[in-house]
Amino acid sequence: MNIPEFGVESWLNKWETKAKYDISQSSVEAMTLEELISLEGIDVETFFKRYANLRLDYGAIEGSYEFKQLVANLYKNVTPDNILQMNGATGGNFLALYALVNPGDQVISMLPSYQQLYDIPKSLGAEVKYVRLQADNNWNYDLNQLETLITTKTKLITLNNANNPTGTWLNRDQLEKLVQIARGVGAYVLVDEVYEPLIQQTNFTPIVDIYEKGISVSSLSKSYSLPGLRIGWTATNREIADLFRKYRDYTTICGGVLNDALAVVALKHREEILNRNRRIVSENLQIVKKWVASESKVSLVLPQAVSTAFIKLELDEDDVSFFTRLVEETGVLLVPGSAFGMPSYARLGYCCQKEILQVGLEKLSDFLHHE
Template identity: 55%
Template sequence: MKLPRFGVEEWLNTYEKEASHDIAGVSISALTLDDLFALTGEDQQAFFRALGQKKMDYGWIEGSPEFKAEVAKGYHHTCSDQILQTNGATGANLLAIYALIEPGDHVISLYPTYQQLYDIPKSLGADVSYWEVKEELNWLPDLDDLRQLVRPETKMICINNANNPFGSLMDGAFLEELVSIAREVGAYILSDEVYPSFDPDMTVPAIVDLYEKGISVNSLSKSLSLPGIRVGWIASNLEVTAILRDYRDYTLICAGVFDDFLASYALQHKEAILKRNQKILSDNLAVLENWLFKEEKASAILPKKVSTSFVKLAVDEPIESFCIRLLKEEGVLLVPGSRFGIEGHVRLGYCGDKQILEEALEKVSKVLNRL
């Protein structure tokens, strides 16, 4: 099993500590515990008293009943028995691919997208076909292209909805057609769903609610602003859950008593967190839109209120060189699009601190206009 370097993570690991203005990350501004309890309006000390009574043993191996019940509420046709807790969404993606894909299997992956979804199947000896997104389709792929790629023996189709780095969303009608294609050959659909849309007019169902062989992956890292506890999950049918359960024993054992307890609490109060995050996203998106309007050397197909954006920059040098220049000269960190295989673009996370965003965008303009 041989894996290439993880392009985005390698970039962030190398450079993020140098940045004074980090707009590379695509989570929504991380919560402190004080922030969380201010949102819920509940007694922080009561939470810690309850936590203090818990033994720091292995806890609930698959996730506590409270955790699994709260997660199941987020789906329409899923019960607690169909939920498995994982080490973030990255752990969930790894588990699903590791458990279901064997050497020689045919896998179709959205491309570009989160690197796990195509490089892990490759490392296991799968034959991976790329279902490429198209700029002219607002960074969505073409379903007719998928029809050309799919084979009678196709084992799995991997998607990231909304897509990282583009923020492009497959809506309900698109997903229904995708399901009909997968169903014809009996392929699983693995859907990484960590980036929701905060657009009230968007309807984006979970794949597990649409398809009997759909596998939905999610976590608390993006929409619920708690990446630090590294808790995610998989929702799938009972047959797949049974398979994953056996493989999970090799990859995780458990997430941890404290992480589970805090994750369960956050899920119980997710509406308060989502309300806070919707405001952050809306306010900061207005800042980004205003900058794009004024900055002649930048343009973007903006997502429908998703926390990541993919911005085109008019520069006459490799985009990675520009991003290093921007970091060294102005302290601003972006992810070069080359880390996703696309030149001339950057991934820009706009859902952090609003003042940092405003200052960072001014600094990007400075460097663009010095070139």
């Protein structure tokens, strides 16, 4: 098995603990433990006293029943038994790819996208084709491209919806047309839905609710602001869930009893968390809009109420060199577009603390013009 370096993760592994102004992350500003527990109307000490005598065994292997029920409630056509708890959305994506993709299969991914969704299939011996998103088309997914690429050999279509890094997404009408195309050749559709749009969601739908071979993967990391819990899930029909169980035993075992308990708190208070994050997205996006309007060397297709954005910069050097110098000299961290196969772009994680965003953007502008 041969696989390239994971561009985004290797860059963040190197720099995120050293940066002073981290405006690279794609999660909405992380909640503190106290912030999360307070949603229960109690303090942290009282919460953990409940678990003082809890044995730290494996717990419920697929996630507690309460967890599975709360997640199933997010979908129309999924029972709790068909929810499998995973180690974040990366664990859910990996499980689906590991279970479904064989050498000689064809997989169609989108580009740019989360690298896991196309390089793992390649490493498993699949042929990978790309629907290429274009900035001059507002990063929209081109279904005509998909129709030219799909064949009877297509085993799987993979999507980020919403997309990382662009912050744009396919609406229900687009997904239903994609499902028609996939159904014509019997292809599965795996959708990483971890970037749940926070505003104007009426036309956003999980793939599992509209396609019998749809696989919805999500987690509490991005739109729920809890990446440190490392709790995600897959939501599928019974046949796919049973297939996944076999492969899951080789990769996951469990998510941890304390993490499960905290995940239950988050899911019980889902609307309170999302309301918090809607405010952050809305307010911080106004800062970004104002900055882009005043910055002659930057352009942006606005994200659609999603926590990540993809800015284009006018650079006189390669983007990796530029952003390395930026973080070393100013402490400002973004992810170079090259990590997504898109040089001269950068992932801007604008849903961090407001003060960090403001100072980070100011320093980035100074660096662009006065380096």
